[in-house]
Amino acid sequence: MPSSPRPVTATSATLGFFQCAVPAGFPSPAADHTQKRIDLNEHLLLNKDATFLFRVTGESMRNIDIFDGDTILVDRSLTPRHGHIVLAIVDEEFTVKRLHQRDGVVRLLAENPAYASLEFKDGQELRVWGVVTCGLRKLLNA
Numbered sequence: 001m002p003s004s005p006r007p008v009t010a011t012s013a014t015l016g017f018f019q020c021a022v023p024a025g026f027p028s029p030a031a032d033h034t035q036k037r038i039d040l041n042e043h044l045l046l047n048k049d050a051t052f053l054f055r056v057t058g059e060s061m062r063n064i065d066i067f068d069g070d071t072i073l074v075d076r077s078l079t080p081r082h083g084h085i086v087l088a089i090v091d092e093e094f095t096v097k098r099l100h101q102r103d104g105v106v107r108l109l110a111e112n113p114a115y116a117s118l119e120f121k122d123g124q125e126l127r128v129w130g131v132v133t134c135g136l137r138k139l140l141n142a
Helices: 040-044
Strands: 014-018 033-038 051-055 072-073 085-090 092-103 105-109 118-119 127-136
Touching: 085 105, 092 127
Parallel strands: none
Antiparallel strands: 014 033, 051 072, 072 127, 085 092, 085 127, 092 105, 105 118
């Protein structure tokens, strides 16, 4: 059984938030630069007592921009549904995949064609541990 993760510690974390779009193409000289403060807990967490952080290893989800070394937020209070990205336990190991549930068939789909999807047959156990709600990636290691 994988080790028991601890919930995210939801301390007060507020950052300045500029209420203007930041163009990735041509800048707009007329942008409104109004600033306010936002609480990252309110912005990122749906249920702080049921949210956990995990570090991703591997490249099976790269086509949906979840890369090796990224951090994901996983909420255990959400009901997993078809199409959700989930953290699952398969053969006593955690894995991140897209949940596929159609016509009595359950699969965990990789989002990288180099990786096989997992299909479950009668008698095999799949435990969906939680639903991935957010991915975080550092762009600069300072």
